[in-house]
Amino acid sequence: MQEASDVNSGDSAAAALALPVPSPRFAALGRDASAALVVSLAAISFYVSSASLLFQGALAGYVPVAIGAALLGGAILALFAALGGSLPLASAGAEPATVPVLAAITAAVTAQTATLPAPAGLATAVMALATTALAIGLTWWVMGRKGAGDVIRYIPYPVIGGFLASIGWLMFTGGLGVSIGEAFSLGNAWAWLTGHADARLLVGLALGVLIWQMMLRFKHVLVLPGLILVAVIGIHAGLRISGADLNQAREHGWLLAPFSKTIPLWPGLPTVWAQVQWAVVAQQAGLIMSAVIVATIGLLLSETSLEVAWDERADINRDLTMLGAANVVAAAAGGLVGGISISRSVLNHAAGAATRWSGLIKAGICLLALVWGGPVLALVPRPLLGGLLIYLGLGMLKAWGVDSRKRLPRADYATIVGMTAVTALVGFLPAVFVGVVACCVSFAVSSGRLTPLRRVTRRGAWPGRVERSSRDAELLQGCAERMCIVELQGVLFFGSITRLTKEVQAILQGAGAPERMLFDFSQVHGIDSSAAQSLGGIFKTARRLGAQVTMSKLSASHRRALVEAGCFAGAAPAEHDSIDAAINAWDEEALTRIGPAPFTFDAWLEQAIPGEATAHRVIGYFEAVTLPAGDMLFSQGDESDALYLVRSGRLRAYAIVGGHEMNVLAILVGGAIGEMGLFRATRRSLTIRAEHDSVLMKLSRARLDEMEARDPELAAALYRQFLRQLASRLDQATARAHALAV
Secondary structure, three states, X not given: OHHHHHHHHHHHHHHHHOOOOOXXXXXXXXXXXXXXXXXXXXXHHHHHHHHHHHOOHHHHHHHHHHHHHHHHHHHHHHHHHHHHOOOOOOEEEXXXXXXXHHHHHHHHHHHHOOOOOHHXXXXXXXXXHXXXXXXXXXXXXXXXXXXXXXXXHHOOHHHHHHHHHHXXXXXXXXXXXXXXXXXXXXXXXXXXXXXXXXXXXXHHHHHHHHHHHHHHHOOOOOHHHHHHHHHHXXXXXXXXXXXXXXXXXXXXXXXXXXXXXXXXXXOOXXXXXXXXXXXXXXXXXHHHHHHHHHHHHHHHHHHHHHHHHHOOOOOHHHHHHHHXXXXXXXXXXOOOOOEEEHHHHHHHHHOOOOOOHHHHHHHHHHHHHHHHOHHHHOOOEHXXXXXXXXXXXXXXXXXXXXXXXXXXXXXXXXXXXXXXXXXXXXXXXXXXXXXXXXXXXXXXXXXXXXXXXXXXXXXXXXXXXXXXXXXXXXXXXXXXXXXXXXXXXXXXXXXXXXXXXXXXXXXXXXXXXXXXXXXXXXXXXXXXXXXXXXXXXXXXXXXXXXXXXXXXXXXXXXXXXXXXXXXXXXXXXXXXXXXXXXXXXXXXHHHHHHXXXXXXXXXXXXXXXXXXXXXXXXXXXXXXXXXXXXXXXXXXXXXXXXXEEEEEOOEEEEEXXXXXXXXXXXXXXXXXXXXXXXXXXXXXXXXXXXXXXXEEXXXXXXXXXXXXXXXXXXXXXXXXXXXXXXXXXXXXHHHHHHHHOO
């Protein structure tokens, strides 16, 4: 009762004082603002680090321009992503995947303009970065508009891993260079780590390792911002204790040169255009293309990673369109290219962001830092900027250069290690080439191990779609082993055709070499020129060894490749629409060659029902029916009121499957039709049409009942013949099911 009284009195007091209760929308905006502050601190720190990495050497004095470009690009990308991105909480801006490639571009520009005045080098570097942003933006925009976002998913996984491991190495070494104020190379690495190393390098490396380890151990959203603030305070405190003021710290390279504004250089200025060395920009085409590939891969990995982390489906084409447009705008305004950052997006979500306002607020903070943040950013120590890059590089190196060993085959992992080594020794662009070539070779070798032979079958194990008499079946069985069916599969190319050649030659030169070989292309998806040339050699070898070559299901593209390779020169192989059509042609030719006089219905009847008198008594219950070519005997689903024997002509059976007629088999002289439906009193299971003018012998249900009543022994003889035919059909059906099994 006392608790209830307290509650009521508290409610009354609140009502009396009319205390305002924050609305859910206002509360969400507050969470967005706080999350944006946390993310902006991490983002701006990375932007400054990236700018220090981009402009080194002769461009080091223009770092404020690079910082301004990074802040402007971050604001533009954050604005577009917040307004139109498919993931509302994704944080957009410069991201780790692309920055090292951009640094390679600016380093190359710096080296190639070293003899020119500094403004010319700056203008050329800015134009190269703008060109890169424009290339990435247009590529993404076109891919998004064309719905081609999934195309980037076809890049081999080892190449992606090699990209990211190489970028991790570039981030790590770039962080070392930023810490000490000069570009890193393997040539000066030993000098750095021995007598010429100074405290800046050691502090930067220590901070990078510390941040990396702390981020692994602690997942709180304030860990990274807190570490940044503590590092800034700690380094300044150390400088003060050592007796160095700000000017002395800058002279010794601990701080950036003082600047009041971070205004990016607009590429459209006439003075910039006049100083740009366009030949130098054109020479960076390879690295610019690498930046497009790396940025696209980075966007894909960011989207897929955030899908898993947030259990939310991303629209890759929508994001390509929006971020592509954002990068085009950034290129025109002088901003730095970027995409979606995984780490900052996760930080934004974990910090409590609820709506798109967090991205809009972050864009505003970046603009404020661009206009008024110069004096504050100039106080950020160089070792901290380098340490942030080292931290990111170590994380990527561990994830892709170490941990990937547990989940990748040796060949794929070797590709990652090889790309990283080539990046360290030669450069990033050669590493991309090495990775692509390695994956192509690996694919060719792996595909070459897969046999292009789907199945090799002798004619006797492949029942045709023609119901023949027992005599014809026996004649064909005698020569069936001399006919061989070779079913091909997959893509026939230079890697797999060697195995096919060896296996076909083994068949031709082995025991029971075939006289006829059918090559079926129904499961072949492509043929390259090397495979086509080799197939021509296989056909010539087969003919030389006495085997006649036939082909089936040859598409127009396959035929064109074989014609261009000369496979149809001279004695061109025969072509058929299917294996069954080729087999039927074989059978007809074989029967014509080895068979005696043409097979007649009377001869079949005497063979099927021994005894001339018995056969004539049986046929006396039948009546002749004439069926012109094209006419239908009955339809699937009709009542079964009679059975038929084919006296002359040819009929074909069809099954209705999914509303379409499917060819089942042909029925020749002596074939029985409809007996099972009549005996079992079921509806017709097939549709029967005459292919040629035909004469049938019809036995109605009434006449069958009469035969059973008047002459049961005669009916039993007829039943025995039908049972033999049924057993033969079941055997053929079983063989066909086995032959067609995948």
